Amino acid sequence: MLIRIKTSADIPSSEITPEHVYRSRRDFIRVAAAGAVGAVAGTVLSGGGGGVDAQASLAALPNAKRNSAFVVDETVDPLTSYEQITTYNNYYEFGTRKSQPAQNAHILKVRPWTVKVDGLVNKPGDYGLEDLVDFNQLEERVYRHRCVEAWSMVMPFIGVPLSSVLKRVEPRPSATFVEFTTVFRQSEMPLWERAGIELPYIEGLRMDEALHPLTLMAVGLYGKVLPNQCGAPLRVHIPWKYGFKSGKSIVRIRLTDKQPLNTWQLQRADEYGFYANVNPTVPHPRWPQDREQRLPSPFKERKTLMFNGYADQVASLYSGMDLKKFY
Amino acid sequence: MWRRAWQGLSAIVAAIANWRFFKPAVFIACLMPAFVIAYELGQLFLWDQPDALGADPAKALLHESGEDALALLLITLCITPVRRLSGINRLQSVRRMLGVWSFVYAMVHVGFYLVFEQLCYSWQTCQVGAIGEDLVKRPFIIAGMVAFTIMVTLAVTSTSGWVRRLKKNWQRLHRLVYIAATAAIVHFIWIQKSDLSEPLRWGYWLAVLFVLRLYFAIRKRRETRPVTVTS
Numbered sequence A: 001m002l003i004r005i006k007t008s009a010d011i012p013s014s015e016i017t018p019e020h021v022y023r024s025r026r027d028f029i030r031v032a033a034a035g036a037v038g039a040v041a042g043t044v045l046s047g048g049g050g051g052v053d054a055q056a057s058l059a060a061l062p063n064a065k066r067n068s069a070f071v072v073d074e075t076v077d078p079l080t081s082y083e084q085i086t087t088y089n090n091y092y093e094f095g096t097r098k099s100q101p102a103q104n105a106h107i108l109k110v111r112p113w114t115v116k117v118d119g120l121v122n123k124p125g126d127y128g129l130e131d132l133v134d135f136n137q138l139e140e141r142v143y144r145h146r147c148v149e150a151w152s153m154v155m156p157f158i159g160v161p162l163s164s165v166l167k168r169v170e171p172r173p174s175a176t177f178v179e180f181t182t183v184f185r186q187s188e189m190p191l192w193e194r195a196g197i198e199l200p201y202i203e204g205l206r207m208d209e210a211l212h213p214l215t216l217m218a219v220g221l222y223g224k225v226l227p228n229q230c231g232a233p234l235r236v237h238i239p240w241k242y243g244f245k246s247g248k249s250i251v252r253i254r255l256t257d258k259q260p261l262n263t264w265q266l267q268r269a270d271e272y273g274f275y276a277n278v279n280p281t282v283p284h285p286r287w288p289q290d291r292e293q294r295l296p297s298p299f300k301e302r303k304t305l306m307f308n309g310y311a312d313q314v315a316s317l318y319s320g321m322d323l324k325k326f327y
Numbered sequence B: 001m002w003r004r005a006w007q008g009l010s011a012i013v014a015a016i017a018n019w020r021f022f023k024p025a026v027f028i029a030c031l032m033p034a035f036v037i038a039y040e041l042g043q044l045f046l047w048d049q050p051d052a053l054g055a056d057p058a059k060a061l062l063h064e065s066g067e068d069a070l071a072l073l074l075i076t077l078c079i080t081p082v083r084r085l086s087g088i089n090r091l092q093s094v095r096r097m098l099g100v101w102s103f104v105y106a107m108v109h110v111g112f113y114l115v116f117e118q119l120c121y122s123w124q125t126c127q128v129g130a131i132g133e134d135l136v137k138r139p140f141i142i143a144g145m146v147a148f149t150i151m152v153t154l155a156v157t158s159t160s161g162w163v164r165r166l167k168k169n170w171q172r173l174h175r176l177v178y179i180a181a182t183a184a185i186v187h188f189i190w191i192q193k194s195d196l197s198e199p200l201r202w203g204y205w206l207a208v209l210f211v212l213r214l215y216f217a218i219r220k221r222r223e224t225r226p227v228t229v230t231s
Helices: A025-035 A041-046 A053-057 A082-087 A100-107 A162-169 A207-211 A263-267 A311-318 B002-017 B022-046 B057-086 B089-117 B128-137 B139-156 B160-166 B168-174 B177-191 B197-224
Strands: A114-119 A125-128 A139-146 A151-161 A177-182 A202-206 A216-221 A235-237 A250-256 A291-294
Touching (some): A139 A216, A162 A216, A162 A250, A177 A207, B022 B057, B057 B197, B089 B139
Parallel strands (some): A114 A250, A151 A291
Antiparallel strands (some): A139 A151
16 A cells, blocks of 8 residues: 655545536536645646545646647547546556556556656756646646557546647757657566566657647546556557557657657567557458447447547648558 | 375265266356356346446456356366266266356357447347458457357257267267367467466366376277287
8 A cells, every 4th residue: 555645735535526526517617626726736746646445535637627629529429437447447567457457556656756858859857747747738638549459438638738748858850759668667566577568668659740739648637637557647648549559657758760669569560550540441450440349338339430530630640651551 | 195185086076976966056057157147237238337347348248258168168178087087977977068058158258249349239230241351350250260160069969869870970079179179268369469378277277188188098099909928
């Protein structure tokens, strides 16, 4: 169990917005405003505490306003419940079963947190969380999340555009790719040997993908800081790509001029590529990708959309590319 | 010491096997997983508890029914070696029943695939083309279908009438059960993304059964070999 020392900035769990309240936007704003008077941006540094039971103790992010440019039609894509999002995770360092990260990820210590920034940047160095992410600029976005395993969810993330993070470290013009490394601490990941993949987990994006306004550096979910199993304290989210592209618990950001070798491509290059754009016309070798299961529905009945429904915003990034070849 | 432990164990197994209600008891035990599945389906579709099976109920039900079928198949395969080693012939009386129950859970497993993955809850929604594609293109589906096709054949020919009709060929045909078990485990391995520990646990069990078969085959050959007299 993690012993948490309360700081003055901590909000008592009784004042954290429950999900049913959250669902009504008006109520949310009212309750959060009442509960969070005086709460400063530093609140979030209290981090993702431990275990399923302790989730209620996650700090709130009350000043993140929803950005109406990045929402979904909730009559078509209703939000997946907090319970489902936080108990069904792929985070192999904490176990390969979907339920295991929720049980084990609390062991990970997410405070203090530093991110090493290196490679082709003008300002390399070890950055604290708040030095990379401007907590006064947090915004909420509702994103569809499509896993390569053909299930999907809809999640309200809180974060900042990744481009704002990159701007702070000043990538050099020669930098054409970004590589993200996920935390790997054997002592805090009892099941890491069972992961069956190379660790630490590596992911990467092309520079124009990283700078795209849709690409989010997330620090929160459902009005609170990210729970550990969802990638606390900061994770990337790229809604038009399969979920494995969105690296969790980032400890290193490296700017490079060579395409990074991401973990799943290293694992099985015939099944997982570098781009991993959601694409119903390119099946995974072992299963089709033209339909998906919108959890918690048991039926694989939803048609998968090109670029996960974000085609009008991102298709131009790939014009002229053979997406069957660059899967 | 090992000898005494073995004798003790054999005595316990013999006592169970010779119990008057042994067969009905095994039948009821085989029925238990079906009750569990029925209860879970009730939670999902009747009693409005969509979260009862976790965020992905289809995956949970597919996994569970597949494991039920595989476990029963491997238990079925244990019957003959245990009987031969222990000499408790009454064990044989439940072998067919166990095998048929394994087939029943395999059927449930395939049914879940058809209903949840391929939407075959009605004729209009059923994705016939996608099923065909799966059967041609996806190795893990092919492996599963090989196992299932064998199990259908063996279940159909499991009746006493077929045993009589096929005579010696019945045993030959039913040796395919080892191929079915192997294909089922390959099917399980091929759906994994990286961690193979779960399917391999079943694989080790099957490997032990193969070794025992080999042992019996060698022993039998030794016993039937004509004695040569050396002068």
